[in-house]
Amino acid sequence: MILTDSLLDFFLETRNHTEKICEPLEIEDYVVQPIVDVSPPKWHLGHSTWFFEEFILKPHAKAYEIFDEDFSFVFNSYYETVGKRVVRSDRGNLSRPSVEKVYAYRDHVTEAIKNLFAQNQDQEVFDVLEIGIHHEKQHQELLLTDIKFILGNNPLLPVYSEGFDGHPIERRQTDWISMDGGIYNIGHNSDGFCYDNELGRHKVYLHPYEIANKLVTNSEYIAFIDAGGYQKFDLWHAEGWDWVTGNKISAPLYWHDVEGSWQHYTLGGLQKIEGDAPVTHISYYEAFAFAQWKGCRLPTEFEWETAQEFFPWGKRWEWTESAYLPYPGYKKADGALGEYNGKFMVNQKVLRGGSVATPKKHTRPTYRNFFQTGLRWQFTGLRLAK
Structure with missing residues (x-):
């Protein structure tokens, strides 16, 4: 059994870190999709939120109010079981919903998960929540790599963050x-x-x-x-x-x-x-x-x-x-x-x-x-x- 407090802290820490990754972005950066393999940052923010809504809140939180009925179609990635979704190559065409609304969606779902924790002590919920946390961590990695591709294909080659050390030195002989x-x-x-x-x-x-x-x-x-x-x-x-x-x-x-x-x-x-x-x-x-x-x-x-x-x-x-x-x-x-x-x-x-x-x-x-x-x-x- 995972201690609920530590799992909740892990969840909140993860949610905060995703948004921290996006802090250096300009609003125009959030929707760019240069190639099919790269998803816009706004989509990552929404998809990692949709995961918790779809797999935890909808089946387990009885009083939960869905934030927007269209978001399952917009932010589902590849889950055939869940239903129809935006084609992967079209994620960069989603000028709407706005970045502001996606962040409001994140807040809505995060608060609902916190409320669910106060009421539900079901191990099944804990297990799926843990998967969701690591799913979001996967998207944190994708966020950084996708942001790099988006900015690295901008003719101006703009700086994302001078503090990110992406090229650590290894001054050792090969043995x-x-x-x-x-x-x-x-x-x-x-x-x-x-x-x-x-x-x-x-x-x-x-x-x-x-x-x-x-x-x-x-x-x-x-x-x-x-x-x-x-x-x-x-x-x-x-x-x-x-x-x-x-x-x-x-x-x-x-x-x-x-x-x-x-x-x-x-x-x-x-x-x-x-x-x-x-x-x-x-x-x-x-x-x-x-x-x-x-x-x-x-x-x-x-x-x-x-x-x-x-x-x-x-x-x-x-x-x-x-x-x-x-x-x-x-x-x-x-x-x-x-x-x-x-x-x-x-x-x-x-x-x-x-x-x-x-x-x-x-x-x-x-x-x-x-x-x-x-x-x-x-x-x-x-x-x-x-």
């Missing part, structure tokens, strides 16, 4: 951690929160391997570029080569060659690239090609999880060589919450760890993030294995 072959246990194994895709603790056999103690840095990646890595088709999967040539890719996202010097857009504006910082905003295709160039490979998610206690992690979501698949015995939950993870277990690669955009109290060694192979607007990097 190789040797791992013995054998049978290892994989999956969540504690009383703490986890998503259903981490459950089904099971054994895997791993051959002996080595894994790097640090992430690949910008300097190392520049060497790959200078060696013609983006022109050597033999380093790439066929699909990756099509992606490179079709999109004219020649460097990580946000990189700019300014008079022969590499600079990149950061949340603090355009800055010179720091060689000792871990490379970021690369696709799985790029991570794979770099590893090929180094005569290495990417670790599987099982190798990563087994070795993670021996190296620091959390500065970059790390691409793995593992397809996003269910663990043994995996079973989707009934109803709409069953759509949370299971239906995405196709054509995705697993990311492990976390990143500088991941909020506190959210990630853990068994956390399984997942993205399609060509996406790179998240803070993604790589760690080598062999």
Whole structure:
């Protein structure tokens, strides 16, 4: 049983942090959607609120008054069970409802959750609330990465916040951690929160391997570029080569060659690239090609999880060589919450760890993030294995 006071505090802390992320924005920033993968900040604010209204307040708060009947259509993301919704690519067309009204919606739902807590001591409510909190934390990470894409595609390359350190330095030599072959246990194994895709603790056999103690840095990646890595088709999967040539890719996202010097857009504006910082905003295709160039490979998610206690992690979501698949015995939950993870277990690669955009109290060694192979607007990097 989770203590209600601490869970309520966790909820309120999370709600406040989402709005803190948006404080540096101008009102015009809230509705921009440059590509389908990026949602406007206003939509994130509404969707993370709708989750609590739809899955907690509507079924469990008898006296709850729905804020706006249209908001379920506007702020539902992908839950087929719940009903119709705005097409993802049209989220940037939502000039209405206003930002002011969305913040009023947030206040309305937050107060209703607080009132429900004072009356309802149902463990089912607590469990769904905990999921909702971590769902909002996922959207906090997406908010930062989406804001970066929105501002990074503004021709003026405006500053979001000079105080956000998105490129921490790692001044250590790369060492190789040797791992013995054998049978290892994989999956969540504690009383703490986890998503259903981490459950089904099971054994895997791993051959002996080595894994790097640090992430690949910008300097190392520049060497790959200078060696013609983006022109050597033999380093790439066929699909990756099509992606490179079709999109004219020649460097990580946000990189700019300014008079022969590499600079990149950061949340603090355009800055010179720091060689000792871990490379970021690369696709799985790029991570794979770099590893090929180094005569290495990417670790599987099982190798990563087994070795993670021996190296620091959390500065970059790390691409793995593992397809996003269910663990043994995996079973989707009934109803709409069953759509949370299971239906995405196709054509995705697993990311492990976390990143500088991941909020506190959210990630853990068994956390399984997942993205399609060509996406790179998240803070993604790589760690080598062999």
